[in-house]
Amino acid sequence: MHSKLQRELEELKKLLHEMSETVELAISKAVDALFNKDEKLAREVIELDDKIDLYEVEIERKCIRIIALYHPEASDLRLVMGAYKVVSDYERIGDEAENIAYRVLELIKEGYKITPVQLRYMAETVKDMVDMATAAFFDGDTELAKKVIEKDHVVDELYHSVERELITYVLEDPREYLREIFPLLFIARHLERMGDHAENIAEFTFYTSEGEWVRHAPLVEREKRDARPGS
Numbered sequence: 001m002h003s004k005l006q007r008e009l010e011e012l013k014k015l016l017h018e019m020s021e022t023v024e025l026a027i028s029k030a031v032d033a034l035f036n037k038d039e040k041l042a043r044e045v046i047e048l049d050d051k052i053d054l055y056e057v058e059i060e061r062k063c064i065r066i067i068a069l070y071h072p073e074a075s076d077l078r079l080v081m082g083a084y085k086v087v088s089d090y091e092r093i094g095d096e097a098e099n100i101a102y103r104v105l106e107l108i109k110e111g112y113k114i115t116p117v118q119l120r121y122m123a124e125t126v127k128d129m130v131d132m133a134t135a136a137f138f139d140g141d142t143e144l145a146k147k148v149i150e151k152d153h154v155v156d157e158l159y160h161s162v163e164r165e166l167i168t169y170v171l172e173d174p175r176e177y178l179r180e181i182f183p184l185l186f187i188a189r190h191l192e193r194m195g196d197h198a199e200n201i202a203e204f205t206f207y208t209s210e211g212e213w214v215r216h217a218p219l220v221e222r223e224k225r226d227a228r229p230g231s
Contacts, residue, residue: 005070009079012062013138016083016090019055020134022048023090026097027130027194031123033104034187035115042108045101052094059087075208082208086137089197093130096190096197103183103190112180116165119188122158125151126191129198137201140209148202155195162188 026048033041063084066072072080129151136144166184169177206212 005066005072005076008062008066008070009072009076012059012066012080012083015055015059015062016087017138019052019059019087019090022052022055023094023097024127024130024134026052026094027127030097030100030104031127033101034107034123035120037104037108037112039105039108042101042104045097049094049098052091056087056091060084063087078208078211082137082204086201086204089200093194093197096194099190100187103187106183107180110179110183112183114166114169114177114180114184116162116184118158118161118165119184119191122155122162122188122191125155125158126194126198129155129195130201133198133201133205136205137208140205142206142209145202145205149199152195152199155192159188159192 026045029041029048030045032038033045063080066080067077129148132144132151133148135141136148163185166181170181
C-alpha cells in the first residue's frame, strides 16, 4: 500500500507541475501579447484556459481519491491538502491571464498607443513571483517562499505607479487616450490579483514543508496584540 501511495503522490506532483507550467506559459503569452500588440498570442491564452481548468478538476479528484483510499498521514497528508488548495490559486492565475488577453484584444481593436513602462515592470515582477512560488512549493523552500510574500508589497506599489502614469496621459490629452486607460487599468488589476495568488501558493509552502499555517498570520498576531491588557 505504501508503494501505491507513493506512486499516486508522484503522479499528483507531476500533474500539478504540468498545470503550473501551463499557467506560467499563459502569463508569458498574455504579457507578450500586450507589449507586442499580438492578437494571435492573446487568443492562444484564451485557449489555454480550458486546459488549465481541466487540470484543476483532475488534480482535485486525485487529491480526494488519495485521501479516501490511502488515508495519508503527516507530510504526505500535508502535500495532498496543499496541492488541493494551491490548484485553485493556479486556476485563478490562469483566469487572470485570460482576462488580460481579452483586454489586449479590446486594446488592439482600439489601436492603442500606450504601453506604460511601470506596467511592464509590474508584469515582470508578477511573473517572477509565480515562478518563485512554484519553485518554493515543489522544493519546500520556505526562504524562497518568504521572498515571494515580500514581493507582494512591490507589486502593490507598482500598481499605484501604473495608475499615476496613466493619469498623466489623460491629463495630456483626454480625447486621445481615455479609451485606452480603462483596459490598461484593468490589466494592472489582473496582474495585482495574480500576485495575491502567488503569495497564497508561497504561504502553503510553509504548511506542506513544516506544518506551519501562515495565512493571515499578521492579522492573527495583531488581534492577539490588541487583546492584551493595556493595549
